[in-house]
Amino acid sequence: MKDLVIWDANIVFGRSFSRCWEPITSTRQLLQEMDRYGIEKVLLWHIAQLEYSASEGNELVSKLVRKEKRLAGCWSLLPPITGEMESNFLEKMEENNIVALRLFPEQHRFLLRRRVLSPFFDEVVKRRVPVILSVKWGLSWTTIYDFLEDYPELSCILCDIGIWGTNRYTWPLLSSFPRVFLESSLLSLTAGALEATVRKFGAGRVIFGSGFPERYVDAAILDLVHAQLSTEEKKTIAWENLKKLCSWVKL
Amino acid sequence: MRKKKSLREEFYCAGRLRSCPVYDLHGHMGPVSGIHLPDCQVEAMVRGMKKAGVAKLIFSHHAALMAPDIGNQASEAAVRKYPDFFRAYLAFNPHYPEIFQQEISSWDNKIFAGLKFLADYHRVSVADERYKIAWEFAEVRKLPVLLHTWGGSSYDGPEQIRQVASRYPDCPMLLGHSCHGEWKKAISLVREFPNIYLELCAVLDERGILEQLVEAVGSERIVFGTDFPWFSYSYYIGAVLDARITEEERRRIFSENAERIMSGIKR
Numbered sequence: 342m343k344d345l346v347i348w349d350a351n352i353v354f355g356r357s358f359s360r361c362w363e364p365i366t367s368t369r370q371l372l373q374e375m376d377r378y379g380i381e382k383v384l385l386w387h388i389a390q391l392e393y394s395a396s397e398g399n400e401l402v403s404k405l406v407r408k409e410k411r412l413a414g415c416w417s418l419l420p421p422i423t424g425e426m427e428s429n430f431l432e433k434m435e436e437n438n439i440v441a442l443r444l445f446p447e448q449h450r451f452l453l454r455r456r457v458l459s460p461f462f463d464e465v466v467k468r469r470v471p472v473i474l475s476v477k478w479g480l481s482w483t484t485i486y487d488f489l490e491d492y493p494e495l496s497c498i499l500c501d502i503g504i505w506g507t508n509r510y511t512w513p514l515l516s517s518f519p520r521v522f523l524e525s526s527l528l529s530l531t532a533g534a535l536e537a538t539v540r541k542f543g544a545g546r547v548i549f550g551s552g553f554p555e556r557y558v559d560a561a562i563l564d565l566v567h568a569q570l571s572t573e574e575k576k577t578i579a580w581e582n583l584k585k586l587c588s589w590v591k592l
Numbered sequence: 593m594r595k596k597k598s599l600r601e602e603f604y605c606a607g608r609l610r611s612c613p614v615y616d617l618h619g620h621m622g623p624v625s626g627i628h629l630p631d632c633q634v635e636a637m638v639r640g641m642k643k644a645g646v647a648k649l650i651f652s653h654h655a656a657l658m659a660p661d662i663g664n665q666a667s668e669a670a671v672r673k674y675p676d677f678f679r680a681y682l683a684f685n686p687h688y689p690e691i692f693q694q695e696i697s698s699w700d701n702k703i704f705a706g707l708k709f710l711a712d713y714h715r716v717s718v719a720d721e722r723y724k725i726a727w728e729f730a731e732v733r734k735l736p737v738l739l740h741t742w743g744g745s746s747y748d749g750p751e752q753i754r755q756v757a758s759r760y761p762d763c764p765m766l767l768g769h770s771c772h773g774e775w776k777k778a779i780s781l782v783r784e785f786p787n788i789y790l791e792l793c794a795v796l797d798e799r800g801i802l803e804q805l806v807e808a809v810g811s812e813r814i815v816f817g818t819d820f821p822w823f824s825y826s827y828y829i830g831a832v833l834d835a836r837i838t839e840e841e842r843r844r845i846f847s848e849n850a851e852r853i854m855s856g857i858k859r
Contacts, residue, residue: 504794506628508627531629531630531822532825556798557796560827563604569643
């Protein structure tokens with residue numbers, strides 16, 4: 342139905358304890374869904390990383406992505422000072438096909454500040470590991486702004502950016518921080534917002550994501566497929582940006 | 593023999609549904625204070641509707657809802673300019689009944705298709721006496737009323753809707769956002785009152801709710817709406833196409849129910 346190759350940067354695996362959505366519970370099911378939507382590759386995380394334990398959840402992600410080439414994973418990070426994370430964390434990411442980090446400071450009860458995360462996090466920035474911040478999980482825009490002021494060189498994907506148009510929050514960040522990207526699913530929700538963002542900042546700043554299984558995949562794909570953008574711009578958003586971001590990582 | 597394309601395949605290929613007109617029963621127009629809406633001006637909206645193949649949008653201009661000093665004339669001007677694309681809801685603000693009195697004195701069916709209530713913002717319950725003048729106007733004429741409804745609201749939550757639904761049984765009530773979050777209560781309202789319909793704006797950004805609504809009340813009482821120019825047509829139509837419901841159910845939601853409710857809605 343479409344010629345566009347798609348990599349999806351925003352998929353959550355596993356059963357939420359509150360069953361907020363119908364979950365993906367097996368690799369087989371996920372691969373079938375990817376085939377249905379024509380998605381070539383996904384960058385996923387596990388809900389247990391948020392709701393249960395960052396380190397145990399990380400292990401669940403590793404098991405999923407270690408042997409399946411179409412899947413790549415995100416690990417969740419805690420403040421190093423409590424010693425809850427694996428030693429040689431960054432090296433083990435590579436062994437386990439983990440290419441990005443997700444931070445959940447509200448649920449894991451820490452502050453997104455240099456004082457909390459450095460010096461470890463300076464290494465994350467230096468090695469250009471993408472960090473995914475989901476606005477959905479209680480992150481305030483003030484926190485995001487302050488965090489990026491602390492780490493202006495960070496490769497950062499802002500995802501689940503909110504259902505009520507957020508250009509007034511996101512555009513100043515795109516303007517100020519060259520390695521900030523927007524995940525597309527809720528950007529696509531606002532009429533014309535994807536096109537307006539690309540016109541202002543170029544297609545290089547938007548990364549396709551669906552929010553599956555919490556949101557409908559066709560909705561996100563169709564908004565991109567039929568956007569008033571060139572074929573090149575659509576390709577850039579659909580997979581090239583995520584691929585580029587992953588290729589920058591030096592683990 | 594060549595297999596007939598599904599609606600999903602149609603929209604993937606063409607970006608529009610050639611075999612099924614889409615009627616959007618919940619729209620707006622113009623700027624709004626809290627959000628940058630890139631495509632909110634009338635010409636951009638017409639382009640967006642043409643692109644997605646939306647046959648008609650019934651809307652209330654943001655000025656009609658938020659700026660009493662401008663009021664419904666903003667909606668009227670757009671309908672006069674693009675009558676093939678738009679009809680308007682006359683927005684009622686219970687704080688200014690005198691404006692409503694004046695506006696209905698020149699009511700024009702070609703411009704207006706019904707009334708719009710935004711009680712959560714105007715902060716007067718839809719069951720309050722101050723809404724009576726508008727309810728009675730709609731009831732006598734059997735005019736559809738689109739209400740913003742939200743779970744937990746003391747202005748337009750399920751309890752307030754229950755009170756007015758029995759009071760005005762001849763008035764088709766379109767529950768904008770389907771009492772968002774209180775889905776079970778919205779379902780109960782539909783089962784209890786034949787004049788109630790659920791509308792999908794702000795419902796479709798969460799996968800699975802539409803399926804629950806269809807399973808509980810059937811597709812005959814659900815209408816398509818987007819808040820356009822808030823939400824994207826490709827995204828919203830895509831969500832309905834992705835939902836695990838039948839093609840017949842999709843057609844009712846996109847077209848048939850709206851045609852039944854809104855006489856004269858066709859171009």
